[in-house]
Amino acid sequence: MDEETLAQEPIAEPAPRARTLGPLRMIWREAMKYPGRMVAACVALLVTSASTLAIPAGFKLIIDKGFAQGADVDALGRWFQYLLLIVVVLAIGTACRFYFVSWLGERVVADIRLRVQANLLRLPPSFFESNSPKEISSRMTSDTAVIEQVVGTTVSVALRNVITAVGGLAYLFFLAPKLTAILMVGIPLVVGPIVFFGRRVRNVSRSSQDRVAGIGVIVAEVLGAMKIVQAFGQETREMARFGERVEATFQTALRRISLRAVMTAIVIFLVFGGITMLVWEGALGVASGAISGGTIFAIVITAGLVAGAAGALSEVYGDLLRGAGAAGRLNELLREEPDIAPPVRPTALPVPPRGQIAFQNVVFRYPSRPEVLALNDFSLTVEPGETVAIVGPSGAGKSTLFLLAQRFYDPHGGTVRIDGVLLTSADPAEIRARSALVPQDATLFAASARDNLRYGNWSASDEDIWEAARTANAEGFLRDLPEGLDTFLGEDGARLSGGQRQRIAIARAVLRKAPILLLDEATSALDAESERLVQEALDRLMKERTTLVIAHRLATIRAADRIIVMDGGRIVEQGTHASLSAADGLYARLAKLQFEGIVA
Numbered sequence: 142m143d144e145e146t147l148a149q150e151p152i153a154e155p156a157p158r159a160r161t162l163g164p165l166r167m168i169w170r171e172a173m174k175y176p177g178r179m180v181a182a183c184v185a186l187l188v189t190s191a192s193t194l195a196i197p198a199g200f201k202l203i204i205d206k207g208f209a210q211g212a213d214v215d216a217l218g219r220w221f222q223y224l225l226l227i228v229v230v231l232a233i234g235t236a237c238r239f240y241f242v243s244w245l246g247e248r249v250v251a252d253i254r255l256r257v258q259a260n261l262l263r264l265p266p267s268f269f270e271s272n273s274p275k276e277i278s279s280r281m282t283s284d285t286a287v288i289e290q291v292v293g294t295t296v297s298v299a300l301r302n303v304i305t306a307v308g309g310l311a312y313l314f315f316l317a318p319k320l321t322a323i324l325m326v327g328i329p330l331v332v333g334p335i336v337f338f339g340r341r342v343r344n345v346s347r348s349s350q351d352r353v354a355g356i357g358v359i360v361a362e363v364l365g366a367m368k369i370v371q372a373f374g375q376e377t378r379e380m381a382r383f384g385e386r387v388e389a390t391f392q393t394a395l396r397r398i399s400l401r402a403v404m405t406a407i408v409i410f411l412v413f414g415g416i417t418m419l420v421w422e423g424a425l426g427v428a429s430g431a432i433s434g435g436t437i438f439a440i441v442i443t444a445g446l447v448a449g450a451a452g453a454l455s456e457v458y459g460d461l462l463r464g465a466g467a468a469g470r471l472n473e474l475l476r477e478e479p480d481i482a483p484p485v486r487p488t489a490l491p492v493p494p495r496g497q498i499a500f501q502n503v504v505f506r507y508p509s510r511p512e513v514l515a516l517n518d519f520s521l522t523v524e525p526g527e528t529v530a531i532v533g534p535s536g537a538g539k540s541t542l543f544l545l546a547q548r549f550y551d552p553h554g555g556t557v558r559i560d561g562v563l564l565t566s567a568d569p570a571e572i573r574a575r576s577a578l579v580p581q582d583a584t585l586f587a588a589s590a591r592d593n594l595r596y597g598n599w600s601a602s603d604e605d606i607w608e609a610a611r612t613a614n615a616e617g618f619l620r621d622l623p624e625g626l627d628t629f630l631g632e633d634g635a636r637l638s639g640g641q642r643q644r645i646a647i648a649r650a651v652l653r654k655a656p657i658l659l660l661d662e663a664t665s666a667l668d669a670e671s672e673r674l675v676q677e678a679l680d681r682l683m684k685e686r687t688t689l690v691i692a693h694r695l696a697t698i699r700a701a702d703r704i705i706v707m708d709g710g711r712i713v714e715q716g717t718h719a720s721l722s723a724a725d726g727l728y729a730r731l732a733k734l735q736f737e738g739i740v741a
């Protein structure tokens with residue numbers, strides 16, 4: 142056993158340990174889906190362990206029979222061939238074991254990732270309110286990496302070392318029962334301190350890593366705020382603050398170095414001291430003729446193997462618990478059931494669609510904020526082809542209407558119907574196919590312009606896409622993209638302006654060909670030209686569709702058939718721009734604030 146291996150760094154982001162190994166059952170079930178590979182891995186494991194143990198036996202033969210004057214040269218050749226054969230079997234077996242065990246590890250992780258993602262895609266938005274996407278994505282990467290480690294390494298290490306330890310001890314007893322009895326006491330004395338120091342060193346290395354990360358944080362902060370630091374003349378103070386961190390990191394590193402220095406001495410002393418004692422004891426046996434030289438050699442090698450196995454096994458349990466922790470967290474994601482599920486026998490929505498949407502006495506509270514009535518006895522029927530503009534102060538419940546119309550939540554009281562069908566008795570996928578959403582901020586995926594546009598309708602041809610782009614006033618800038626529809630959009634792919642992104646969202650909605658349009662107008666100000674292009678596109682889009690629009694633009698409000706004014710989850714006023722402005726109520730106040738200067 143070498144101290145380098147003992148002081149290995151831990152996995153980057155260790156998952157919390159579980160208290161029991163129970164959650165590992167899930168990994169077992171996953172791995173058992175590949176029985177052929179499991180058998181192959183186990184056979185390879187047995188073969189390699191057995192051939193490892195056969196090596197000392199081979200040496201024993203060679204030393205006893207071969208390293209003597211006048212040895213039988215033919216027999217010597219056979220023994221060496223036997224030893225070489227073992228080495229070949231060990232080499233091939235090890236390669237097979239590595240291949241099959243790693244294959245299982247990677248496959249199990251791939252399957253778990255696929256299943257988790259498939260389940261996440263079924264879950265409603267409420268789930269992601271209480272479970273941050275960042276946290277979930279770390280489970281998908283670091284937790285699965287831990288599982289990969291468990292299946293691909295830990296379990297194999299465990300089984301291999303159990304076989305080696307048990308087989309090795311049996312062989313030792315067979316060779317020299319008395320000496321083995323002494324070894325049984327001696328091995329823990331050697332392995333125990335090594336394992337203990339190994340853990341200490343590892344803990345210190347971890348805190349040393351943390352400190353290095355701390356240095357990175359300060360550097361990033363100071364470099365990012367360089368102008369402020371210099372403008373306020375804080376260079377000396379920043380240098381002092383940085384200096385403290387660097388020195389603290391050095392001190393931690395020093396502790397690690399000292400511990401490792403001590404540990405190296407202990408390891409060398411214990412391992413070689415142990416071997417020396419063993420050989421000494423053996424030499425006495427050889428002198429008295431009780432034992433052969435080859436036997437001593439075999440005992441030393443086997444004892445080394447057993448000690449190594451014991452050391453490795455002492456590490457395994459912690460790793461398994463960590464794996465169980467990771468499996469438990471992933472299992473939670475796998476078992477999570479959506480609150481909104483399709484009914485067993487969903488009612489089909491009428492075909493062809495009419496596009497009517499009706500809220501009746503709807504009462505709704507968000508599960509995470511049960512004290513607030515987001516919708517309070519809300520009733521509204523939007524007739525096919527009608528455009529209803531919704532206005533109201535922030536928090537009035539406007540966006541909530543959209544979420545309920547798409548059945549992302551079910552109301553606590555009252556009903557929501559599309560074309561007369563209760564949403565709770567219909568399939569959410571069918572409900573969502575009836576509406577096209579234009580959100581405030583167009584989400585662009587890291588994909589081509591083409592795929593971004595046809596996100597809601599993958600069968601759309603390029604012709605359909607260009608037609609939608611024309612309707613959305615997006616043709617011009619799309620044609621100007623360096624590689625046309627193949628241009629990669631997304632984070633930094635092509636820098637699109639706010640207005641262009643909105644027009645992409647509109648084109649996407651056009652391609653969706655849905656009878657109901659849910660439009661959340663962007664509040665961010667666009668320049669006049671952009672505003673005109675977006676407005677034109679929206680006007681075309683709203684035509685012939687039932688439209689529910691959270692309105693921020695006066696033009697949209699004027700074009701609406703009806704305006705409803707919401708406050709505190711209910712409708713407080715209804716009418717047209719003219720009638721509501723004259724009424725001098727909430728609408729008139731909002732209009733004055735929001736559209737001041739434009740209204741006139």
Ligand SMILES: Nc1ncnc2c1ncn2[C@@H]1O[C@H](COP(=O)(O)OP(=O)(O)OP(=O)(O)O)[C@@H](O)[C@H]1O
Binds near residue numbers: 509535538
């Ligand atoms: N995901 C959520 N979890 C808990 N409470 C929420 C959630 N979303 C909205 N709410 C609350 O529900 C009420 C209605 O919110 P909603 O988003 O529908 O208002 P809004 O009129 O669309 O506001 P804004 O114009 O600011 O978007 C508010 O009190 C809000 O704080």
